Amino acid sequence: GDSVTQMEGPVTLSEEAFLTINCTYTATGYPSLFWYVQYPGEGLQLLLKATKADDKGSNKGFEATYRKETTSFHLEKGSVQVSDSAVYFCALTGGSYIPTFGRGTSLIVHP
Amino acid sequence: DVKVTQSSRYLVKRTGEKVFLECVQDMDHENMFWYRQDPGLGLRLIYFSYDVKMKEKGDIPEGYSVSREKKERFSLILESASTNQTSMYLCASSLGQVRSEQFFGPGTRLTVL
Numbered sequence: 157g158d159s160v161t162q163m164e165g166p167v168t169l170s171e172e173a174f175l176t177i178n179c180t181y182t183a184t185g186y187p188s189l190f191w192y193v194q195y196p197g198e199g200l201q202l203l204l205k206a207t208k209a210d211d212k213g214s215n216k217g218f219e220a221t222y223r224k225e226t227t228s229f230h231l232e233k234g235s236v237q238v239s240d241s242a243v244y245f246c247a248l249t250g251g252s253y254i255p256t257f258g259r260g261t262s263l264i265v266h267p
Numbered sequence: 268d269v270k271v272t273q274s275s276r277y278l279v280k281r282t283g284e285k286v287f288l289e290c291v292q293d294m295d296h297e298n299m300f301w302y303r304q305d306p307g308l309g310l311r312l313i314y315f316s317y318d319v320k321m322k323e324k325g326d327i328p329e330g331y332s333v334s335r336e337k338k339e340r341f342s343l344i345l346e347s348a349s350t351n352q353t354s355m356y357l358c359a360s361s362l363g364q365v366r367s368e369q370f371f372g373p374g375t376r377l378t379v380l
Binding site: 187188190192197198199200201202205207245249250251252253254255257258259260 | 271298300307308309310312315317325357359361363365366367368369370371372373374
């Protein structure tokens, strides 16, 4: 079946550092790929998405590129802020209504 | 602004009680989901509904039931709450198309004493 593997956290960075959170997937066919973010005490919200190979999703300074050849969808941001501290989930939705989520990666940004 | 709302942010119940968690979405979405979220385990799907009165079991349906009498409302029922059901419960909805993104509610943190 489908699966998503993302790096374990927590990832701890200083403000203005460069962020990469790795995500790789296994799926049949051509899934859509997503990054969701969960701020403390809240539900998940969509951060960005990509629906086909080589698409780049972007939002709030975050970017991720759908790499079919490496089955990856790594999340990047050039300069993180304290307000980016949250849990980030990589997910895919293939040929069904039900998404497959990674375990989540906690990001902690210090001033 | 599109929304998924959940009836309570925090809930404390006693072992053996019947517990109702309500979720309402205003986006006319066909699909609705209930997850629980526990540290180290990520999100686990409890039940899923793709239409009114339709439901499918997810990965961990034991001890739970659901009801969807109207398109906008999806209820999760704990028939007899137990301490191991203490968790964060998240409701989500999506369009009735494959590969659709999900919209989540704020979550209900349930504590069973």
